[in-house]
Amino acid sequence: MARKPTKAGTADAPVTTVVVMRLYIAGKAPNSVKAIANLKAICRRYLKDGYKLEIVDVCEHPRRALTDGVVVTPSLAKLSPAPASNVIGNLSDTGSVLAALGLHAGAME
Numbered sequence: 001m002a003r004k005p006t007k008a009g010t011a012d013a014p015v016t017t018v019v020v021m022r023l024y025i026a027g028k029a030p031n032s033v034k035a036i037a038n039l040k041a042i043c044r045r046y047l048k049d050g051y052k053l054e055i056v057d058v059c060e061h062p063r064r065a066l067t068d069g070v071v072v073t074p075s076l077a078k079l080s081p082a083p084a085s086n087v088i089g090n091l092s093d094t095g096s097v098l099a100a101l102g103l104h105a106g107a108m109e
Contacts, residue, residue, distance in 0.1 A: 019051045019101055020080045026073040027059040034090040035074035042097055076100070 023039060025032035036055065043051050058065035058073055068077070076087045078101055085100040098104065 016050050017081055019047055019078065021051065021101075022054045022056060022068075022077045022079060024056050024058055024065055024068070024070045024073050024075045024077070027057060029073070031090045032074050034092065035076070038091040038094075039076065039097070042091070042094060046098065046103055047101075078102070 021039075023035060025035060039053070043053065056064055056068075058070065065071075065073075070077075072088050074088070074090060076091060076097070078085045081102070083102075085102075087097055087100045091097050
């Protein structure tokens with residue numbers, strides 16, 4: 001019996017989900033600096049290269065924050081994949097951040 005030819009790599013190619021996030025901060029405020037550091041550490045450990053992060057300083061772009069409905073900083077918005085979610089604070093609670101991102105610490109370690 002002859003086998004059908006298959007395209008190399010299509011079945012074995014891993015599907016990588018990219019997490020798209022936006023972090024709203026208030027300049028160099030202590031909680032904003034901590035949030036950036038905490039989020040970058042979480043991304044390095046759990047997401048590797050599978051994320052896109054935009055940091056919006058509400059001191060420089062106040063209308064953008066209002067348009068996006070942000071009234072508290074620091075505030076992290078997960079934009080995709082769905083469902084969207086938000087975390088407010090300095091992001092020191094890794095478990096809460098991972099849950100908001102749709103990740104589980106135990107499965108990622």
